[in-house]
Amino acid sequence: xxxxxAELGVSTATVSRALKDDPxxxxxxxxAVAEVALRVQYRPSAAARRLRTKSTSxxxxxxxxxxDGYIGAVVLGIQSRxxxxxxxxxxxxxxxxxxxxxxxxxxxxxxxxxxLITVSPSAGVPHQAVAEGLHVAVINSDxxxxxxxxxxxxxGKVSAVGPVWAAEPMxxxxxxxxxxxxxLATTYLTELGHRSFVHLRGPNVRSSLLRLLGYxxxxxxxxxxxxxxLTAAEPVMQSREAAVADFLNTAEPPVxxxxxxxxxxxxxxxxxxxxxxxxxxxxxxxxxxxxxxAAYTNPGLTTVAQPKxxxxxxxVDAVLERDAAEVTVLDGExxxxxxxxxxxxxxxx
Amino acid sequence: xxxxxAELGVSTATVSRALKDDPxxxxxxxxAVAEVALRVQYRPSAAARRLRTKSTSxxxxxxxxxxDGYIGAVVLGIQSRxxxxxxxxxxxxxxxxxxxxxxxxxxxxxxxxxxLITVSPSAGVPHQAVAEGLHVAVINSDxxxxxxxxxxxxxGKVSAVGPVWAAEPMxxxxxxxxxxxxxLATTYLTELGHRSFVHLRGPNVRSSLLRLLGYxxxxxxxxxxxxxxLTAAEPVMQSREAAVADFLNTAEPPVxxxxxxxxxxxxxxxxxxxxxxxxxxxxxxxxxxxxxxAAYTNPGLTTVAQPKxxxxxxxVDAVLERDAAEVTVLDGExxxxxxxxxxxxxxxx
DNA sequence: TGGGGTGATGTAATCGTTTAACTTCGCAAT
DNA sequence: ATTGCGAAGTTAAACGATTACATCACCCCA
Numbered sequence: 154x155x156x157x158x159a160e161l162g163v164s165t166a167t168v169s170r171a172l173k174d175d176p177x178x179x180x181x182x183x184x185a186v187a188e189v190a191l192r193v194q195y196r197p198s199a200a201a202r203r204l205r206t207k208s209t210s211x212x213x214x215x216x217x218x219x220x221d222g223y224i225g226a227v228v229l230g231i232q233s234r235x236x237x238x239x240x241x242x243x244x245x246x247x248x249x250x251x252x253x254x255x256x257x258x259x260x261x262x263x264x265x266x267x268x269l270i271t272v273s274p275s276a277g278v279p280h281q282a283v284a285e286g287l288h289v290a291v292i293n294s295d296x297x298x299x300x301x302x303x304x305x306x307x308x309g310k311v312s313a314v315g316p317v318w319a320a321e322p323m324x325x326x327x328x329x330x331x332x333x334x335x336x337l338a339t340t341y342l343t344e345l346g347h348r349s350f351v352h353l354r355g356p357n358v359r360s361s362l363l364r365l366l367g368y369x370x371x372x373x374x375x376x377x378x379x380x381x382x383l384t385a386a387e388p389v390m391q392s393r394e395a396a397v398a399d400f401l402n403t404a405e406p407p408v409x410x411x412x413x414x415x416x417x418x419x420x421x422x423x424x425x426x427x428x429x430x431x432x433x434x435x436x437x438x439x440x441x442x443x444x445x446x447a448a449y450t451n452p453g454l455t456t457v458a459q460p461k462x463x464x465x466x467x468x469v470d471a472v473l474e475r476d477a478a479e480v481t482v483l484d485g486e487x488x489x490x491x492x493x494x495x496x497x498x499x500x501x502x
Numbered sequence: 503x504x505x506x507x508a509e510l511g512v513s514t515a516t517v518s519r520a521l522k523d524d525p526x527x528x529x530x531x532x533x534a535v536a537e538v539a540l541r542v543q544y545r546p547s548a549a550a551r552r553l554r555t556k557s558t559s560x561x562x563x564x565x566x567x568x569x570d571g572y573i574g575a576v577v578l579g580i581q582s583r584x585x586x587x588x589x590x591x592x593x594x595x596x597x598x599x600x601x602x603x604x605x606x607x608x609x610x611x612x613x614x615x616x617x618l619i620t621v622s623p624s625a626g627v628p629h630q631a632v633a634e635g636l637h638v639a640v641i642n643s644d645x646x647x648x649x650x651x652x653x654x655x656x657x658g659k660v661s662a663v664g665p666v667w668a669a670e671p672m673x674x675x676x677x678x679x680x681x682x683x684x685x686l687a688t689t690y691l692t693e694l695g696h697r698s699f700v701h702l703r704g705p706n707v708r709s710s711l712l713r714l715l716g717y718x719x720x721x722x723x724x725x726x727x728x729x730x731x732l733t734a735a736e737p738v739m740q741s742r743e744a745a746v747a748d749f750l751n752t753a754e755p756p757v758x759x760x761x762x763x764x765x766x767x768x769x770x771x772x773x774x775x776x777x778x779x780x781x782x783x784x785x786x787x788x789x790x791x792x793x794x795x796a797a798y799t800n801p802g803l804t805t806v807a808q809p810k811x812x813x814x815x816x817x818v819d820a821v822l823e824r825d826a827a828e829v830t831v832l833d834g835e836x837x838x839x840x841x842x843x844x845x846x847x848x849x850x851x
Numbered sequence: 852t853g854g855g856g857t858g859a860t861g862t863a864a865t866c867g868t869t870t871a872a873c874t875t876c877g878c879a880a881t
Numbered sequence: 882a883t884t885g886c887g888a889a890g891t892t893a894a895a896c897g898a899t900t901a902c903a904t905c906a907c908c909c910c911a
Contacts, residue, residue, distance in 0.1 A: 154897065154898065155897085163860075163861085164860070164861050164862075165897085165898080165899095166860075166861065166862080166863095166898095166899080166900075167859085167860060167861075169898065169899060169900085170860090170899090170900090173899095177858075177859070177860085178859070178860080179858080179859060179860090182859080182860085197897085197898075198553065198896085198897050198898070199549075200548075200549045200550075200552035200553040200558070200896085200897080200898095201549075201553050201866090201896070201897035201898040201899090202897080202898055202899080203549035203614065203866090203898095204547065204549040204550050204553050204865090204866045204867065204868090204896090204897080204898075205865070205866050205897080205898050205899050205900090206866085206898080206899065207614070207866070208616075209549070209613060209614045209615060209616070210588055210589050210590055211589065211590050211591075211592050211610075211613055211614070211615045211616075211617075212580075212584050212589050212590070212591050212592065212615065212617045212618070212619060212818065212821065213591075213592050213594065213606070213607075213609075213610035213613075213615040213617070213618040213619070213636075214577070214580055214591050214592065214593045214594065214618075214619045214620070214621070215594050215596060215603065215606050215607075215618070215619075215620045215621070215624050215627050216573055216576075216577065216593070216594075216595055216596070216620065216621035216624065217573065217595065217596055217597065217598050217621070217623065217624065218573065218595050218596075218597055218598070219568045219569055219573055219574055219577060219593070219595050220568060220569020220570065220571035220572075220573055220574035221569065221571060222569040222570055222571065222574070223569075224565055224566065224567065224568055224569055225568060225569035225571070225574060227565075228563070228565065228568060228595070229595060229597060231561075231563055232594075232595055233597070235561050239559055240559050240560065240561050241559055241560050241561070241592075241609065241613075242560075242561050242562075242563050242593075243560050243561065243562050243563065243590075243592070244563045244565070244568070244591075244593050245562065245563065245564050245565075245581075246565055246566065246567050246568050246577070246578060246581055247564060247565070247566055247567075248566065248567055248578060248582070249566050249567070254564065257562070257564050258562075258564075260562075260590065261560075261562035264558060264560055264562070264590075265552065265556070265558045265560070266558060266560045266561065266562040267557075267558070267560075268560075268561045268562070269561070269562040269563075269564070270561060270562070270563045270564070271563070271564040271565065272563070272564070272565035272566070274566065275564050275565065275566065278564050287562075390797070390798060416798075419795070419798045420798060422798075422800055423798050423799075423800055423802070426800040426801065446768070446795055448739070449739060449768045449769060449771075449772050450772075450799070450800070451771055451772055451775040451799070451800045452775065453772070469561065472561065503867065503868070504867080512890075512891090513890070513891050513892075514867085514868080514869095515868095515869080515870075515890080515891065515892075515893095516889085516890060516891075518868065518869060518870085519869090519870090519890090522869095526888075526889070526890085527889070527890080528888080528889060528890090531889080531890090546867085546868075547866085547867050547868070549866085549867080549868095550866070550867035550868045550869090550896090551867080551868055551869080552868095552896090553866090553867080553868075553895095553896045553897065553898090554867080554868045554869045554870085554895075554896050555868080555869065555870095555896085556896070
């Protein structure tokens, strides 16, 4: 504010008033101030404003949790670790609207946040954020580029290092081993004795491509590639269901399906149910994520669990310790329920 | 801080140092300061501290949404309305630990928050909060006491006023019409021609009791009371499932079930599936909430939708406008899917 | 010629903490 | 006696904005 004032040869009081469009300030001055403020990227300090005005524009919200899905669990992990370290998380849900992302960043900059975590997908924010000098960590990023230092974390302990990964310098990545999960799910099915497969693909983001790759690798190793892949690019349940329904029309049981994630698997179960395919007799399904719901689908969903809480917690650590690994990879774990079985001899449909 | 300093006849600098346990301050003084600080309920100003130190202990978190369950949707409603009005929500998930509730309040007080919203259940916070002079609104409170002014909001518009309700002066309540939802669900089943019912009760909180009451009222009016009620006091899926499984063992189809909420209904569907009961042929199930998942259970769940987003938005308004109604009630809406049908003549199990 | 009004801006205090730099005091060593 | 030194505080500036009050130039009208 001082800078803006100095540049125009006026007092900070004038600037303050001009920015509030106080009619006491001449129009010419107001415009000049607005122009300079924009040019020098003036950003008001929320702290100073609050201190002076004693009004914070803050609404406290207390709740138990924030849902049992993938993001909810990650958020809980972030929150609990952040508080352990004396930090206060400031959440911003974009509701899928890209325009809100920059708005989120703007809010954070005014709050003088210096650490930012994003839970993918969330487009450009991370890059804008590093440009502003923030320390940023991305959980399950959508992007990929070669990395310099990677730590692979297997169920609890740091273990190895490998060159698979993605990183813009300055952005820390915390990621689930999507490729491994795809393989794990697929291998489980091949070992069960399945020969006829199908993969229900997710949207065109990293995690989806890697899971597909895992599916492919596992099948190639088993000598079963190629096998069909269903595309439902939009994360919209209807389109997933439709894709599965179309496929089931032309296929013969038994089939083993690897779904992009638990929600996709749920859509598949729904489609199967409607098409009269029995699970797991006609169709084995395995998901990825292990959301709370997965235990209560009919039948219970076999899935590769993602360490969601831990992803959140590690992101906090990554963003706070400047020297942490660029990329941290966490392994999934197979959770076997009732949606999978060995292929049955073709029974009555 | 000035007060503490004055009371002890020392400078604020000393107090500041003493509170950080700076060894430059004599032990005696440190203890004295700590004691007085506690007595006068000294609460540091986060804003001032940030302004001075330029370190905010804030971590920005960006994500798409926060889950598709009941709370996630409410939270989205809160956030979007708050931002529209230029407010910044500060979320705190207690993860069910009651001790964290006071901690949440403590954080908010340091942030000089003056408006608080809680999404039930969340025990004592609201009362502590009013004691501290905050304006508080509770969404779907667990408690009940006579109210002075109620507004009933039916699908969009404020319409009537009635004397059913709960309010500690100073606490605004935004609530879903649980009783009405219970009735609506039940009546739908009676009109379908069902004669044999069962209700799967939720935990011992207001919403659960009211839904049960609605079930009872509707059946009484239809001349069908009494009918069984299953109790699964803990919001634990296992116990719900077990209760349903036990019941199905001794019952004869067709049965019509009103579940406490969608998650309970899911547990019921799961139990039914395992017990070999067909839905909806043997068992009709209706839930309450309409979480995103409800559309994808097998079969799709008929449910009474709660206007979740709106509950959140209205809570923001309530907390910001001091003169709003003490209690606002929102109506549910029946969403018909495939988990319900007219009772069938007893088919083969 | 002066009094008063008005429009545009400046001055300076203030919000609650932190912290660099300084003071004060008692005591020991010279 | 003087000096030096550490312990225990104090003083005051600073953080970045807001705002009551003061100032100033200029014009209008008597």
